[in-house]
Amino acid sequence: MVGLKTVTRTPDFTPTLVTETPLFLITPNTATPSVQMEGFVSVVVSGTAFYKTAGCEPISVKFTAQAGDPVNVAFVVLFVRFKSKQSGATSEWTSIPTQNLGAGTFTHDLISEEMKGVDAFKNAWIQYQFVATNAKTREIGRTAIFSESLTLLDCEPPTPTPSLIPTPTLLKP
Secondary structure, X not given: OOOOOOOOOOOOOOOXXXXXXXXOOOOOOOOOOOOOEEXXXXXXXXXXXXXXXXXOOOOEEEEEEEEOOOOOXXXXXXXXXXXXXXXXXXXXXXXXXXXXXXXXXXXXXXXXHHOOOHXXXXXXXXXXXXXXXXXXXXXXXXXXXXXXXXXXXXXXXXXXXXXXXXXXXXXOO
């Protein structure tokens, strides 16, 4: 029976996997924190730069931290220090208690004079971190260090630009 082909039965129904591609995807509008936020829901800073002295604005920056466990968080401390943009050298940390606004919200308006080493740094990064504690001062939350998102600038008032004052010309009659 050389050359004789055997009949291969083909089923009448072949299952086919049907896949649908959605026309669009809906993703929740939630920010992905770039820094670890253990114990905190959010940290908001009012700007990306502020000035060392009066004469330039703004001279402060407002921090607002929202604790993840508002019932048990009694205190939030803001830690800040300078980091040189040129060498990477840092100052020692300054700890600053924040104001409790209620419902787990803590805030502080930072001015440069509050920080240790303010005179040793010019146009430096401000590194910051939040630590949450309960009523017995046991730590229950800590953010990672926010490193290069806030700058302290020296205020250099603009130099006056001489203006040309027109000289009146006398007309002869």
